[in-house]
Amino acid sequence: MSTQxxxxxxxxxxxxxxxxxxxxxxxxEVPGAPKQEEPNFxxxxxxxxxxxxxxxxxxxxLSEGERLTLDKYTADLKLVYVEKSSKKEGAAGGx
Numbered sequence: 001m002s003t004q005x006x007x008x009x010x011x012x013x014x015x016x017x018x019x020x021x022x023x024x025x026x027x028x029e030v031p032g033a034p035k036q037e038e039p040n041f042x043x044x045x046x047x048x049x050x051x052x053x054x055x056x057x058x059x060x061x062l063s064e065g066e067r068l069t070l071d072k073y074t075a076d077l078k079l080v081y082v083e084k085s086s087k088k089e090g091a092a093g094g095x
Contacts, residue, residue, distance in 0.1 A: 010062070010066045010069075011065065011066060011069040014051070014054070014066075014069055014070050014073055015069075015073065017047060017050060017051060017054075017073075018047070018051065018073040018074075018076075018077055020043070020047050021043070021044045021047030021048060021051075021077045021081075022077065022080065023036060024036065024039065024040040024041075024043035024044040024047065025039045025040070025041075025044050025077075025080055025081060025084050026038070026039050026084075027080055039084045039085075039088070041081070041084075041085055041088075044077070044081050045081070047077065048074065048077055048078055048081060051070065051073065051074040051077065052074065054070065055070055055071070055074065058070070
């Protein structure tokens, strides 16, 4: 019988990394941490790059569920990044 604790579950690990990106973009609040007033695109981009690297080094070694989780979180974070950065560029262009 193989039971994994939450800290050893790959999908939880990917979720933890992704949440850093969502926090950097101001999408979530972390209790006890300061509120992100402005998106930090550098941190969010670094998280996206980390997830992409993780996809490369684990290619062929993940279960279908793990691969889908990694793909989904990466795509979701990229989408929010593009939406937020587009809004910022649009606001900057309107000055």
